[in-house]
Amino acid sequence: MTITVVGAGYVGLVTAAVFSDLGNKVFCLDFDAKRIENLKRGKLPFFEPQLDDYLSKNFSQKRLFFTTSYSESVPKSQIILVCVGTPPKENGEANLTYLFNAVEETAKHLSGYTLIAIKSTIPIGFEDEIESAAKKFAKTRFEFASCPEFLREGTAIEDTLHPDRIVIGTSSKKAQKVLLELHAPLGGERIICDTRSAQLIKYASNALLATKISFANAIANICEKTGADVEKVLSGVGADKRLGRSFLYPGVGYGGSCLPKDVLAFAAVGDHFNYNFDLLKTVHRINESQIDFFLNKIKSAFKNKSLVSKKIGILGLSFKPNTDDIREAPAIKIIKRLIQEGAEVTAFDPKANENAKQEIPEVIIAKDEYETAKQKDCLLLLTEWPQFIQMDYEKVKTIMASPILFDGRNALHKEKLESMGFKYIGVGR
């Protein structure tokens, strides 16, 4: 098949890489000319494991093409996969400007029967408007489907090759057939439904993941007040097969480009349909308050709770390991607050240093994790990259000004560190 993937971001590039690798001819289109030029030269806009290899292999074997031109790609394609961003507006609703623009530009260049499948996450209720916008420009017949994406940054290629499910939302039998054929080489359950249900599956999935994290944080807060240990409590809870332990992660809260925005956008969908989704509003509030909660712990470790001139080291900047994405990363929010409070902040991340420096010019970037710890009044673990967990903490203790460790991910071995002489402060432990 010939496919145009619109949007060369995390979802678009991974989608283009995998579908070209499966033998399709794929045009990966972005309106950002610099991004496309860089991609043609083998320069990726972000770090994602394995993506470089997949892109360069399929580009050099001429199955994958990068372009800014709708007229070059769309008329030759049977399927258009729309993967543009749907970032949040100030009020939490999704901004669909990019999506409308992508669909309208696509519609102008359609030739022969084409399927337009939306992989971007869009609020329920907009599918008719998007389809009508396309109809205004289309000169030939096209069909519409919702095909939400579930990949996770850091494991995006593996997730795309081995999905848990493929959701196909469309009322057209022909469109169903085309999408089933496209996904035939991939595993996972097939869920065929209407477009609204498909979009709801995406929002409900992210909402439940976020709810689990905020629930774990609420339990952690109660553990701190009662003297219980949240890690033991959640292990006990998770041992129940009906519940499981996954995503019950207490810590500094969720971040990234999806959970925070999708929780708010889903709550806004509720409001739009006259349902007050209080649960999700609380999930969001708990997540936001985790940052204050963690900052208070840090301030409490110092005289008069003052961070003025305190030298603080930060391990990890990305919103999770194996990515350089700092969108809504708890580490970035915490650093901004520490700097506001007068602290001198030094940080290190295996992949996200440059992105963080652009976002917060005041942060000092260390050359590695040990330099981050050197002569610091305390050290904060904010992203659980394996190399931080495997550090030589005996050495860390000798180079710090004072051995205080704040574990924002409950990823370190509390008892072991305490026996080495560290003051260890986790979340809910």
Ligand SMILES: NC(=O)c1ccc[n+]([C@@H]2O[C@H](COP(=O)([O-])OP(=O)(O)OC[C@H]3O[C@@H](n4cnc5c(N)ncnc54)[C@H](O)[C@@H]3O)[C@@H](O)[C@H]2O)c1
């Ligand atoms: N990042 C994830 O982990 C993830 C996972 C699942 C779903 N999603 C959803 O997928 C969508 C894309 O997310 P992303 O993280 O890949 O976004 P991104 O910001 O990384 O990339 C979006 C790309 O689209 C391009 N673009 C925007 N408008 C365009 C247009 N009209 N024509 C051509 N190109 C255009 C931008 O230049 C950018 O390169 C969002 O709706 C997101 O919620 C993301």
